[in-house]
Amino acid sequence: MMLFLVLLAIFFINIPFGYWRSNARRFSLQWLMAIHLPVPLAIGLRLSLLDWSWALLPFSVAAFAGQYAGGKVRWLLSRRKEMRLSSCLVMDLFRVLTIIG
Numbered sequence: 001m002m003l004f005l006v007l008l009a010i011f012f013i014n015i016p017f018g019y020w021r022s023n024a025r026r027f028s029l030q031w032l033m034a035i036h037l038p039v040p041l042a043i044g045l046r047l048s049l050l051d052w053s054w055a056l057l058p059f060s061v062a063a064f065a066g067q068y069a070g071g072k073v074r075w076l077l078s079r080r081k082e083m084r085l086s087s088c089l090v091m092d093l094f095r096v097l098t099i100i101g
Helices: 002-023 028-035 038-049 054-078 090-099
Strands: none
Touching: 002 028, 002 038, 002 054, 002 090, 038 054, 054 090
């Protein structure tokens, strides 16, 4: 159960970073930061809540899936013609909610 919660947390932590990464130029400093900044958070979660084991390494797919999901969220929001997007998921979602509401 704890493994599932840690993987879920890693997935959700990576969504805003994937959103940011999808707006950055490939191999730029922003792009590299968007990929690597959530790594210490994921390692901290795994070390503090789970015993370290090399068998858990394949479960890092949650990080890749979160980055991919963040990119997809940006792609879905970019299809809205009346809104100009930034690199910040929180601000863009706030704008969407104020346009709708």
